[in-house]
Amino acid sequence: MxxxxxxxxxxxxxxxxxxxxxxxxxxxxxxxxxxxxxxxxxxxxxxxxxxxxxxxxxxxxxxxxxxxxxxxxxxxxxxxxxxxxxxxxxxxxxxxxxxxxxxWSGLLSNFAAGAFLIILRPFKVGDFISGAGITGTVKEIGLFATTIDQPDNVRTTVGNNKLFSDNIVNYTLNPCRRVDLTAQIAHAVDPKQAIELIRTRISQIPNVQKDPAPDVEILEFNAAGTKLVVRPYCHNDHYWQVYFDTNKALAEVGAANGWPIPAPHQVLRQPV
The missing domain is CATH 1.10.287.1260 (Helix Hairpins)
Structure with missing residues (x-):
């Protein structure tokens, strides 16, 4: 055994x-x-x-x-x-x-959208974009989400699918960006002279593009006088600097030339 x-x-x-x-x-x-x-x-x-x-x-x-x-x-x-x-x-x-x-359909859709973002390249790391309700600088394009730093220094993570399915505005891709401002002048101020003075002063602001040249034109006539549109061009990195400096320049031109404060005027006529 x-x-x-x-x-x-x-x-x-x-x-x-x-x-x-x-x-x-x-x-x-x-x-x-x-x-x-x-x-x-x-x-x-x-x-x-x-x-x-x-x-x-x-x-x-x-x-x-x-x-x-x-x-x-x-x-x-x-x-x-x-x-x-x-x-x-x-x-x-x-x-x-x-x-x-x-x-995991939502997670996989973010993965697929991330692949399309890489292949189609509507933006890259470092671009200033607006999409999915978020505006800021792209810090990372991840497998499932994109990280964006907003102008107020708040970091936001957005799902790639939500970002890819929305309209994407890329402010960095083109060489320059237009700053849109308006200037209200009184009835007593000559619009043509005001346009020349403002255009000359705006051209002296640092980082304002010479080509295209700043646009200063009459936008409308209203009860306070003439409203001008002021549109300098600059690189996106200098947008806010040019924006604030343009406002300062408008105030300087008005003060230097003694322009009156614009106010609505009304004419009352008594019936005969």
Missing amino acids: AIESGFEIGSIVTNYLIPLGWKLAGAIALWIIGGWAINLIGNLSSRGMTRQKVEPTLIRYVEATLRVIMRIVLVIVILSVFGIETTSFAALIAAAGVAIGVA
Whole structure:
């Protein structure tokens, strides 16, 4: 009986445990070597795209996607080592992917919108934009959200899908931006002379573009006198400096030339 028991144990060890141990050792070796190969391929692809001056966010997209795909392939290979049918496993992954896609539809839509933002490039990091009700400087275009610093130094994170589905205004893309202001002058002030004086003074403001030249024209006539439109052009980085300096320049021109304060005038006529 002892001999038979020893024979059975030896048979189990020889037929089952040793092959299982070799499979387990092979699986561990595959996991270690495969992980090393995945990191190597991921790093090489990242360096290659960096040398080609690809957008940094797109590099992270591609690298992360590549690593996930290779890791799934590695798991399937390891399962095949243990004799598990990989066809059914692949079907299980597909079914799980569908379930996750339904559950995480909002998250995946942000991911897809982020990919389109990188490919279509309506803006880039550092641009001053307005979209999804937020205006500010783009600090990061992430996998699922975009980070924007607003002018009041408040950092806001906006979902890529919400940003991509809204109108996007890029203030930085064009070389200059127009500042829109108005100036009300009294009836006693000659509009033509006022236009020349204001245009000359506006042209002296730092960072105002010479081409196109500032626009100073008559906008309308009202009860207080003549309303002028004043429109200097500048780079977006200097917008607020030019905006405030233009207002100061209008006050300086009026004070230097003794222009009266505009006030509504009404003429009452007595019936004869």
